[in-house]
Amino acid sequence: MKDGWERTAPAERLTPQQVQALVASVWPQAVVLSARPIGTGLSNSLYRVDVAHPSEAVYALRIYRNSPAVLRKESDIARLLQQEGAVPIAPMVYEDGSGRLLPRPWGLMEWRTGITLKELLRQGSLAEAEQAAAEAGATLARIHQHSFPEPGFFGPGLSVAEPLRMDPGMFLSLVEHWLFRGTAGTLLPPELRERLWGFCRTHAPRLSDHPERAVLVHSDYNELNVLMNVLPSDGRASVSAVLDWEFAFAGDPMVDVGNMLRYEPAGSLFENKFMEGYLREGGVLTEAWRLRAHLADVVALLDLLDGAAEAPNRKKDLILLLGSTLRTYL
Structure with a gap:
């Protein structure tokens, strides 16, 4: 992570x-x-x-x-x-x-006390980790209960000042830019770049299967930005604070799901507990939600990779994550 x-x-x-x-x-x-x-x-x-x-x-x-x-x-x-x-x-x-x-x-x-979700998963008991994953999922569902008239980037007062609808055409336009005209494509091995482009072209139509819901998207919802408290009396974990909202926008809730599950294999214990909490608190999942989450995360990963030319550790991790995504489907 x-x-x-x-x-x-x-x-x-x-x-x-x-x-x-x-x-x-x-x-x-x-x-x-x-x-x-x-x-x-x-x-x-x-x-x-x-x-x-x-x-x-x-x-x-x-x-x-x-x-x-x-x-x-x-x-x-x-x-x-x-x-x-x-x-x-x-x-x-x-x-x-x-x-x-x-x-x-x-x-x-x-100031909010606690430890990051990442630290808890590394140091806590299995019961604490399961509880924390479920609570992180439930908290995300409550974030996504805030809706907006259209997707896009916020202006003053959380008005949508720059509309951006991630339909198949916009998705492929962004991916093509990063892969073939931006820096990201030059950092990827050529074979991986071509396979990634094929994957995106094959699955982009799934983005039009359901109308895009415009909700409050944290856009960096991961184990580092969720602060947890654990009660010493019973080991019960709860979210102390969700941190760092600088990238937030109105858009597809699967952006946050894909971000949190970025390092998780499908069906892992963490994924199962996280999604249980998400659904319990009213989170909405459409058909093929995991694929939609991966497609949303491909956009985020390529955007990050485009600025990673001088960051070898970041570049290596992002390339591995993109390769892992492809192995899930190809």
Whole structure:
């Protein structure tokens, strides 16, 4: 699960004085007790900040590598989900995209305790892993209960500012670009590239079997972005927060299913428990859902591969994942 992947940009390094200045811009009397960089995430930068103002509290300071629009989108999503309370998140306390104190947009979020789903699956008991997989599936179903009039990328207030319908024509157009005109195709072995193109052409019509549902798609829903708590009394696992909404958009729910099951063989224990939780909480599956999830994930994998020319670990893993997808069907 993304082991050894290179960051897309160097982590932002702040001095204690810089962190103090950021926090004091929110609470003028606040004193930062400590600020520790957190080594999770592959694009943005994150600090755990312990603050006294005057009572002690802990926050996550998130520094964004992209435009203020990404910060605003995450803040809009946090407000939406916080109001409803069905999906655990880290609420945004303060946001600043002005560039006045820091060149990059930044925000303060409430700190959420727990370990990543990835850590729990590696360290926890079998019962804890099964419970965690089911809870991650149920949480995803609750995310997908938020629908939109059409698929596309969000603008202000979570309006769909850039419509994008992933029908067979759009799917093949994107894949053809990455395979034959983009960088991704030059990184793939020629035989794998041709087989992948054949696979996509054969199965693209399945994308028109069912009308595309436009729901809230996290678009990076994986074991690193689901934070878990385990109750020591009974070993029961629950989702503490779903993190990192920077890639979210309105689209096909199978994008998230394909992302979470990217490393899972069909019928694995994790897949079965994850999908049980998804269905239990009202998630909707169409015929050939697994194929649709794989097709959606091919788009994501090629997009990632297109930017991996200078990232050997990332490139190797993505090529292996694309090859694994083909072996499932060919």
